[in-house]
Amino acid sequence: MQKKVEILSVGTELLMGQIANTNAQFISRRLPEVGLGVFYHSVVGDNPERLTECLHYALSRSDVVITTGGLGPTQDDLTKEVIAKALGLKMVLDIQSEEWIREYFTKMGKTMTDNNLRQAYFPEGCKILDNDEGTAPGCLIEQKGKVIILLPGPPRELIPMFNKHIIPYFREKCATPLTSRFLRVVGIGESMVEKKLYSLVDGQTNPTIATYAKDGIVTIRVTAHDEGEIPATLLVSDMCGKIASILGDSVYTDNDEEIELTVFKLLAENNLTFSCAESCTGGMLAEKITSIPGSSQVFKCAAVTYMTVSKTEMLDVDPTIIEKYGVVSKETALAMVQGMIKKSGTDVAVSITGYAGPQYDDEPVGKVCIGVCAPGCRTVKEFRFSGNRDRIRTLSVINALDMVRRALLHLDPAE
């Protein structure tokens, strides 16, 4: 039976909403690699009674409890002491940690205050997990068949410690590792994806299939464990093949990557340069492409022609086209993308013009026209998106990227 993991995050800043619990997300994403499943997340404040209560409850329902936060030197950092007490363990000084902390302060040229020495005390019998990025080491306690792991809160400390200590610890113990692959789909809604995959999903236990939709992209997770002689990887790739044959070229990746990365790779592989002409999206497409390290290999420039007159000034769009067909029209989108190609001299370009809201006069909010020019391909398409301004802009960018992808792969436009 699969071991159940619970992540117990300690910190009032989480309960005040000052930060999102990205530590729980990070740990949850990584543990399936070593055959563990996360069944619960909990968050509790820096309060000894409530933390004790949460720990006991976590141990009653989970096999592994990983705490994050509360290992620092300040008064409200109390995780280690509270958990030691709850488990009936004494706190003992670890000479090596003491030395290490003293050295750390010397190296940083800072004065060590007494409360920093608290970080060298640990529950007796635990395994100390050193922290190369900060002064708070973590620890791992094995007790009555359960494992309790204490990690610090700052992600830049937690992440390397997790990689260095936790993954190897569980990999050694792992009996039946899980394998997951993530397909991503663009241009089909989540309920339609589920409907199409119903016969595959229904009653399926190995692999399991789960879908998740965000911002116009549906992610399909396929997870399996070894089944007798059949390795998990084979079960997963078989299932992914079946899904791909049902969903066709709407599946843009089987590698859980953002669509801008897929487009970037296609451009780079084909040695093509890329530019964009944006109106309602205001630079969002350019921002997404340039978020990729190394994007300067393919991305040349963008013109964000937000006011109507800029479309003429920056892209030479004929004002009579705008007047005749409207600023949000296939004709204007086509003139924008053609202007961009001419002005920038890039191989591939995309244009977006639309009404993202708020409502002015009787503009049809959600109407967006997107044009693409690529070698041997010129397409323009009109969309009607629903949702608020942010969603309309995001869907515009996702669909523009999908149109570029389809143009580069010589696929038919999506329905």
Add this chain to the structure above:
Amino acid sequence: MQKKVEILSVGTELLMGQIANTNAQFISRRLPEVGLGVFYHSVVGDNPERLTECLHYALSRSDVVITTGGLGPTQDDLTKEVIAKALGLKMVLDIQSEEWIREYFTKMGKTMTDNNLRQAYFPEGCKILDNDEGTAPGCLIEQKGKVIILLPGPPRELIPMFNKHIIPYFREKCATPLTSRFLRVVGIGESMVEKKLYSLVDGQTNPTIATYAKDGIVTIRVTAHDEGEIPATLLVSDMCGKIASILGDSVYTDNDEEIELTVFKLLAENNLTFSCAESCTGGMLAEKITSIPGSSQVFKCAAVTYMTVSKTEMLDVDPTIIEKYGVVSKETALAMVQGMIKKSGTDVAVSITGYAGPQYDDEPVGKVCIGVCAPGCRTVKEFRFSGNRDRIRTLSVINALDMVRRALLHLDPAE
């Protein structure tokens, strides 16, 4: 005694680490406004037994339980049914919701599948919370002195529903309302802010002061309750005045607003148009400004001149300047912003050129030059930011916006 709130998020995608629990963060941040404190977050998968168990546990330790997720039309959306069963309530069809869902599909020109109708069934006696952004309404159940609220998972649905239904519901019930105000500071780090405010923060119980740093902005929350005759609002505004006098013009808002909104308002009040010339930020500044509804009132255009040659092609930057001083230099930043003003004819412009990483050759990653032109003001500044690519880009945009703000307010540049 303060009511305890628990946020119970339902969704395997959270336990798989596909998304961070930003809903819990959002709700936690907002509830103190209506006098409520969040004591626990929990996350459980789409599993009826475990969800039932978590609900009972939450009700045993909290007064208000807010669930997020699992209200959609798919098979694994089971929150409503499971919670109704756990509370001993029947599910009944709500005719109005049925009509509304049918209308929604007609309006979208989509076919309604049978599973969508599940969204019109609710636990008997509950208050239905309509959802203007999707097909899954939420609901609110009062039972045995406890309040159970079911909200959908997608933030673009949850956030408006929370604002429309949940805040007013609790505001009406709130005995000792808290008043909060959020100041925001740009250009000073969190530990420096804390140091400067130490004498105000130390031992302070009403108002309380908390700081929180993200992406180059430090937010300071000041929260108070009425103190005898003195109203909370007065206590808060007094404290905000003290903080502002210590931190000076680094405080850009006392209204918890993004800095792009502050800049947008300054531009709009002064009837000034705005354009930007971006290199390493790749359109991020334009995207931020145009995320504001109504930004077309001030924002004209942006040139994202990512490749060096585009700086000359789009902004007429003299190539000899780039050759002599380098593409990331004050001189190039100045030529970019001046080129933008000339080309676009706007009143105010900003330029950003920098090395955001990854490291090529011996480029100094983190070096960013920003130029601003505004009526009666021309400034250019060199920064050295640390962190990864995303952080360097974000800090570049925040500081560019701050330079525009200072130019518009005729303030000295920040230290």
